[in-house]
Every structure is written in structure tokens, then in C-alpha cells.
Amino acid sequence: MANVENSSNGFSKSTNQFTAGIIVIGDEILKGQTMDTNSAFLTKKLFHLGVKVKKISVVPDELNAISDEITAFSSKFNFVITSGGIGPTHDDLTFEGIAKAFDEKLYPHPEIINVCKKFFGTDDLKNPKLKIAYVPESAKLLFGYDKISQKDLQFPLVVIKNVYVFPGVPHLMEKSFQALEDHFRNPDGKSFNSTIYLDENEYSITHIINEANQKFGSNVALGSYPKFHNNYYKVCLTLESPSKDDLDNCMTFFLKKLQHCLVTDYDRDPILNASDKVYNICQRIVSHKFDAEFCEKLSNSLKILEKCFNSYKLDEICVGFNGGKDCTALLHLVYAVIIKTRGDVSELNCLYIRRGQPFPEVEHFIKKTVKKYNIKLHTVTGRIKDALISFKSVKPNFKAVIMGTRLTDPHSSHLQDFSPTDEGWPEYMRVHPILHWTYGELWSFIRNLSLPYCSLYDVGYSSLGSMENTHPNPSLQRTDSKGNISYNKAYTLTDFTFERSGRN
Numbered sequence: 001m002a003n004v005e006n007s008s009n010g011f012s013k014s015t016n017q018f019t020a021g022i023i024v025i026g027d028e029i030l031k032g033q034t035m036d037t038n039s040a041f042l043t044k045k046l047f048h049l050g051v052k053v054k055k056i057s058v059v060p061d062e063l064n065a066i067s068d069e070i071t072a073f074s075s076k077f078n079f080v081i082t083s084g085g086i087g088p089t090h091d092d093l094t095f096e097g098i099a100k101a102f103d104e105k106l107y108p109h110p111e112i113i114n115v116c117k118k119f120f121g122t123d124d125l126k127n128p129k130l131k132i133a134y135v136p137e138s139a140k141l142l143f144g145y146d147k148i149s150q151k152d153l154q155f156p157l158v159v160i161k162n163v164y165v166f167p168g169v170p171h172l173m174e175k176s177f178q179a180l181e182d183h184f185r186n187p188d189g190k191s192f193n194s195t196i197y198l199d200e201n202e203y204s205i206t207h208i209i210n211e212a213n214q215k216f217g218s219n220v221a222l223g224s225y226p227k228f229h230n231n232y233y234k235v236c237l238t239l240e241s242p243s244k245d246d247l248d249n250c251m252t253f254f255l256k257k258l259q260h261c262l263v264t265d266y267d268r269d270p271i272l273n274a275s276d277k278v279y280n281i282c283q284r285i286v287s288h289k290f291d292a293e294f295c296e297k298l299s300n301s302l303k304i305l306e307k308c309f310n311s312y313k314l315d316e317i318c319v320g321f322n323g324g325k326d327c328t329a330l331l332h333l334v335y336a337v338i339i340k341t342r343g344d345v346s347e348l349n350c351l352y353i354r355r356g357q358p359f360p361e362v363e364h365f366i367k368k369t370v371k372k373y374n375i376k377l378h379t380v381t382g383r384i385k386d387a388l389i390s391f392k393s394v395k396p397n398f399k400a401v402i403m404g405t406r407l408t409d410p411h412s413s414h415l416q417d418f419s420p421t422d423e424g425w426p427e428y429m430r431v432h433p434i435l436h437w438t439y440g441e442l443w444s445f446i447r448n449l450s451l452p453y454c455s456l457y458d459v460g461y462s463s464l465g466s467m468e469n470t471h472p473n474p475s476l477q478r479t480d481s482k483g484n485i486s487y488n489k490a491y492t493l494t495d496f497t498f499e500r501s502g503r504n
């Protein structure tokens with residue numbers, strides 16, 4: 001993202017003395033070969049330090065591009081933070097660019113030469129590794145302190161006037177910045193934040209945001225962020241102010257004006273403390289959302305999973321995961337149980353049997369989920385039985401498959417919590433923790449915990465097979481006064497017997 005400018009206004013004087021601009025330097029970013037994660041890291045950090053980032057710019061490895069941006073930024077912002085372009089090769093021009101901007105020369109800095117000698121074992125100025133020692137004449141060095149290892153960092157940060165030169169390699173940049181963050185901290189930078197989630201298009205609430213900005217904008221910074229692929233909200237409003245009272249007043253205004261589309265109890269990170277959140281439901285700590293019957297069922301589901309993890313080793317267990325709603329809830333339960341019993345899930349295996357023509361939305365969701373839960377996905381293509389046969393031969397270690405099957409699924413009414421596969425199928429123990437859940441209970445669990453789920457369930461699909469045999473559910477269809485057809489969301493289906501009406 002090149003040239004992102006914050007459209008903020010209204011900060012107290014003290015905060016105004018803490019502004020920053022970030023310059024990301026590198027051809028590879030402008031060519032799309034590397035994704036810039038450094039500015040995301042820096043903006044988040046600086047925000048929490050009470051420093052207002054006013055602009056982010058991405059420039060190529062060109063001397064003039066760098067020096068022009070340094071000139072512009074250094075006169076406008078208190079801190080100019082650069083990332084990249086300080087390596088040993090010809091295309092690393094950050095120090096040259098800064099020298100040019102300030103009309104200075106490069107010279108080999110004696111202290112950096114010393115550091116190089118320690119690091120690289122040489123202080124030979126002709127060695128390409130020593131290129132990093134050539135800095136503008138007015139350069140000062142900052143030595144950071146790593147709070148985690150409780151050690152001073154060996155490599156200094158080079159500062160030229162108000163320009164702070166960070167390395168481009170993300171883990172080095174992050175380490176270096178963290179060790180120096182007190183240098184950037186705004187002592188008066190207390191800021192109060194609130195977030196509001198809305199189930200309404202940004203256009204239909206723009207007038208309310210504008211009105212709020214007129215009323216409160218001088219004291220409260222408002223941000224409006226539309227989100228196109230979230231199951232729970234369409235717009236996220238952020239409020240930020242140095243004064244708690246101002247923030248509260250603005251908040252009260254929004255809550256009144258936007259009550260028709262407020263999303264309440266949205267959990268933006270359901271995976272954080274997932275175990276506590278899930279087990280607390282059984283303790284009926286959040287009982288108002290779930291009835292006693294469901295709490296009992298959930299408690300039983302967790303017991304089945306605990307028994308499964310007691311009976312099999314982690315590398316003998318696979319979760320059948322096809323991106324559907326059932327295994328979405330299931331995976332979260334499995335995750336909660338593993339965290340509770342083991343503390344981490346780095347080794348959880350999932351099996352995805354890729355059948356027919358899968359929906360791209362489903363596969364996109366699978367990809368995102370794999371990343372989010374940090375699971376290991378084994379993908380096997382083909383008809384289920386054939387796929388399981390070949391999976392067994394390649395990965396003979398797996399003995400149990402945890403599945404999201406429910407009693408109301410076809411041919412499933414005879415299943416037990418633990419059912420070995422049938423005669424003629426490869427040998428697995430099928431584990432069915434949510435066998436007794438109803439369609440409604442499943443959605444209530446997913447939605448109340450704010451679990452992300454496949455987007456097709458928000459556009460009329462209530463049961464997902466592959467593209468050739470799955471359609472939106474006719475029971476969810478609605479027709480407006482002009483005769484346009486659209487579909488309600490899957491979780492609104494009231495007659496559960498129609499769950500599979502879109503399947504053939």
C-alpha cells in the first residue's frame with residue numbers, strides 16, 4: 001500500500017509534537033514481490049506509544065526518490081522512520097539518499113567500524129560488509145535495550161537529525177524498534193479507544209459519521225473501516241481521544257444514532273483464550289446465551305474429545321475438515337480441548353478430502369482457517385472411500401478421525417460417539433463429538449462465539465457439498481416488491497428439516 005494518509009484531525013497540542021512518517025524503501029515492494037509488513041508493525045506500535053503516524057510512503061531504490069521523500073518528511077513530521085536499503089549491495093541507497101537530502105557527505109563512522117569488527121571480524125573498509133559503516137556526517141547512534149533477553153543490542157540504530165534508519169528485514173526491524181520504543185514514547189500520549197461494529201453499509205451511515213465528526217472531531221479521532229468479508233459486521237468504527245469524557249460523549253452519540261445496526265458482543269479474536277471461553281459456557285458462566293440442554297450437550301462434546309485425546313496420541317488423530325459449518329464448530333472445540341489439556345496446538349492434523357468441483361469460497365475459507373488455527377492440513381483428492389484408502393497408505397499413523405457429523409445427516413442416525421468405520425472401509429475410529437447437536441444449536445454456538453465461517457452460508461447456502469450438487473436453499477429465498485430474488489443467511493433457517501434442501 002503506497003501513500004496511505006491518515007485523515008485524522010483534532011489532537012491536543014502535546015500529541016501534535018509526536019507525529020511520524022514512515023518511508024518504506026525497496027523495489028521489491030513496489031513490484032509486489034515482497035509484502036510490506038513493516039509499516040503495519042510500526043503503525044501499530046507507534047499508535048500505542050501515543051505517536052500519530054501521518055503518512056506512509058513506499059519508494060524505489062533510487063537515490064532521488066529517497067532523498068526527495070526524506071526532505072519532504074523530515075520537515076513535516078517529528079520522527080521519520082525508514083525501513084530498508086541499508087544492506088551491502090549497490091541497490092541499497094538509503095544512507096546516500098539521506099546524505100543528499102541534508103547535503104551531507106558519507107564517512108566511515110568509527111563506532112560502527114568497531115561494531116563491524118566484533119560482528120564480521122573485520123574492520124577493512126574495502127570489505128563490502130563495511131558499507132554499512134558509511135553514514136552521513138551528522139549521524140548519531142542509539143543503542144537499544146532488549147527487554148526480553150535483558151541485554152543491550154549489539155548493533156546500533158543510526159539517526160540522522162530526525163530520521164531513524166531501520167533495517168528492512170522484518171524480524172531485525174521489529175527487534176530493533178522494540179529495543180528503542182521508549183525513545184519514541186509520548187509521555188502525555190494517553191489515549192482512550194473504542195470500537196463499534198455495524199451491520200450496515202458505510203454509505204448509509206456516512207451522514208451520521210459526518211455529524212459526529214462535526215460535533216466531536218476536534219477532540220476525538222474517528223475512523224471508519226468497511227469490511228467486505230466478515231460474517232458479523234460491515235463497518236468498524238474506531239474512536240480515539242486523549243480525553244475519556246470526550247470519548248464517552250461521542251460514544252453515547254453513536255450508540256443512540258446507530259442502535260438499528262449495532263453488532264453487540266462481537267469478539268474480534270475468538271481464538272484468544274478459546275479454551276476458557278468454551279469451557280465457561282458449560283459452567284454456565286455465560287449461560288444467558290445458551291439453554292441448559294445445550295450446555296449439557298456441549299459439556300458432553302468436550303468429554304468425548306478429552307476421551308479421544310486420552311486414548312490416542314496427537315499424531316494418531318486427524319480432524320475431518322472440509323470447510324463446512326459443522327467441522328468449523330468442531331475444529332474450535334478440538335482447539336479448545338487441546339489448549340486446555342496440552343497448552344499448544346502446533347501439531348494438530350486435519351484431513352480435507354477434495355471432492356468434485358469444490359467452491360472457491362470453501363477452499364479460501366479452509367486456507368484462512370489453517371493459518372488462523374495453525375493446523376497441518378492433509379489434502380487428498382477423490383471419492384471419500386478411495387481418498388481414505390490412499391491416505392491410509394501414505395500416512396498409516398492416523399487411527400482416529402474426529403468428524404462433524406450430526407444424527408440428522410443422511411445415513412447417520414445409527415452412529416455413536418465412537419464408531420469404527422464400516423466393513424469394507426479403511427480402518428479408522430470415527431469420533432463424533434457434535435452428533436447430538438441440532439442445526440440451530442450449531443449456529444448459535446458459531447455465532448455467539450463470533451467464529452468465522454465460510455461466506456456461502458451468508459448468501460443462502462445452508463449445507464455445502466461441491467459446486468455440481470449444491471445450490472442456495474430455496475427455503476431461505478425471499479423476493480422483494482420489485483420481484484428481485486435474494487437469500488437469507490443460513491443461521492436464520494427456522495425449520496431445520498430443510499437444512500439440505502439446496503443439495504441434490
Ligand SMILES: Cc1cc2nc3c(=O)[nH]c(=O)nc-3n(C[C@H](O)[C@H](O)[C@H](O)COP(=O)(O)OP(=O)(O)OC[C@H]3O[C@@H](n4cnc5c(N)ncnc54)[C@H](O)[C@@H]3O)c2cc1C
Pocket residue numbers: 319320321322324326327351352353354355384388401402403404405406409410411420421422425428430464465
Ligand atoms: C473419515 C471418514 C470416514 C468415513 N467412514 C465411513 C464409513 O465407515 N461408512 C460410511 O458409510 N461412510 C463413511 N464416510 C462417509 C460419510 O458417512 C459421509 O458420506 C461423508 O462424510 C459425506 O457426508 P455429508 O456430505 O452428508 O456430510 P458432511 O456434513 O459434509 O460431513 C460430516 C463431517 O464429515 C467430515 N467430512 C465430510 N466430508 C469431508 C471431506 N471431504 N473431507 C474431510 N472431512 C470431511 C467433516 O468432519 C464433516 O463435518 C466417512 C467419511 C469420512 C470423512
Ligand SMILES: [Co+2]
Pocket residue numbers: 410
Ligand atoms: Co451425503
Ligand SMILES: [K+]
Pocket residue numbers: 324325326463464
Ligand atoms: K457441511
Ligand SMILES: [Mg+2]
Pocket residue numbers: 324326404405406409
Ligand atoms: Mg454436515
